[in-house]
Amino acid sequence: MQISQKSKQHIDSCRFCWMCHHICPIGNATGLERNTARARALGLSLVARGAVPYSKDMIDNVYECALCGGCVHECVTGWDPVMFTKEARLAAALEGKLPPYIQKMLIHLQETGNIYGEEPKADIPELPDSDTLFFLGQDARVKGDCKAAILLLQKAGVPFTILRDEPNSGYAMDFMVGAAAETKDMMKKCADVLKPFQRVICYDPADAKVMKREYKEWGIDLVPEVITFTGFLAELIHSGKLQVKKQNLTFTPQDSPLLARDLEEVQPMRDILSACGTVKEMLLYGENTMMAGNLIMNEYMPDVMKKVAANRWVNAKNAGAENVVTQSPAEYILLNAVKPENINLLSLEEAVLACL
Missing domain, CATH: 1.10.1060.10 (Alpha-helical ferredoxin)
Structure with missing residues (x-):
């Protein structure tokens, strides 16, 4: 070895x-x-x-x-x-x-641009050109639903565009094979596509993590400013561009490890939810958060991913959570698959939309 x-x-x-x-x-x-x-x-x-x-x-x-x-x-x-x-x-x-299940995903990634080997299902509206790009990522485009996120940015009056042929950020390659030449090539291709933009808003924490950290470590020149979707929403609320009304609602954040640990971004989510209602933490939050699932691993360890998500629901239930809020498309999908009946699950954008 x-x-x-x-x-x-x-x-x-x-x-x-x-x-x-x-x-x-x-x-x-x-x-x-x-x-x-x-x-x-x-x-x-x-x-x-x-x-x-x-x-x-x-x-x-x-x-x-x-x-x-x-x-x-x-x-x-x-x-x-x-x-x-x-x-x-x-x-x-x-x-x-490499195990056959990893080889299979790498072939899918090469052929279709995502590890699932599927065509994107996300409904992308026709948007005018803009120097701000909303980068959705493979999980949201293929497995998730980004309608609420797009709607929220439109309600805030934010000029932005979305690429129909969005490149893969390289997160999946980095996860599966690490610092291989093929991983760096994929990241470089993505960086080249992003050059015309001044700002890139990453919807998925996975893409934000590789763009803000791995690209820099590998010497890949990324021209636009990269900001997380969570950080951008916090800015919109703080500046008054997004007017929210505080409701009699209690929100329990499920922190993405990619944001909370890799990017050390913990406070923006709490600023957003505090503006919308009351924040109630569960066991292991912030930088100490416990992951609620990974869709790459779900391709070859689905039963374990169900248990990982179920364990997070146990933490939420023990804390008396009413509305669990997640920033991650992958964690939302996996949490939703095993959601108990007595607790609500919301994406961050859904929580904000409920308070406009």
């Missing part, structure tokens, strides 16, 4: 530690030790030493990680299981050992 010395150091340190067990959404869902950072590090340490081969079971285990960063956030000694897990995925790709 080809892996850096830095990752080997992190692997050797993580394999003896149980510090992050409680925060792992996959380990909590399966109850299996193999789904903890410690167990993954222990297995990879044996491979790195040449004691065992980089087997199918070991590679499957590498793909059972959500890369949500909860373990990294909890590690007071500064070790990074996400880093070595991504390197292990890249090693599997370079050695021609």
Whole structure:
């Protein structure tokens, strides 16, 4: 297995530690030790030493990680299981050992621009040209519904446009194979398409994360300003361009780890919901949030993703939540699939539209 010395150091340190067990959404869902950072590090340490081969079971285990960063956030000694897990995925790709389910999604991505191999279902209205682009992302275009988000921006009088042939941001490639040349090429192609715009509003936290972080780390020149949809809505409300009326409603945020941890964006969602009603937190929120699901992993671990989403509903129920609000198209879809009858689920835009 080809892996850096830095990752080997992190692997050797993580394999003896149980510090992050409680925060792992996959380990909590399966109850299996193999789904903890410690167990993954222990297995990879044996491979790195040449004691065992980089087997199918070991590679499957590498793909059972959500890369949500909860373990990294909890590690007071500064070790990074996400880093070595991504390197292990890249090693599997370079050695021609990618699992069939990953290969299938990569083929779909190459042929159709999304991992699902499906045509976009989102109803995109005819919009005039604008220097502001609303970037929807693969999950919203293929699996989700972005009508409410588009309607909200129109009600705010925001001039914007949407690309019918929107490029893939590269998030899925980064998730599946990490820092491969093909990943960087996909990101460069996306950056080239975005050059004519002054501002890009990312609806999906996944796209915002790679554009604002990975592009910079990989030296990809991104001309327009990139802002998250959540951050943009908070600006609209703060400036008075979007007039909301505070209602007798209580909202419980489901923070996306991509925003709360990777981009350290926690407050805008609370500013929005506080303007609309009252915020009531549940267990593990903000930077300590627990992921509620991942649609890439749902392609090969659907039963586990159901349990991950169901666990979040348990947290919401225990907090007495009435209206759970999510910023992520993927988490909305997966939470909705197992939603209990006595709690409402809203996207952020739906929560705001209810208070105009």
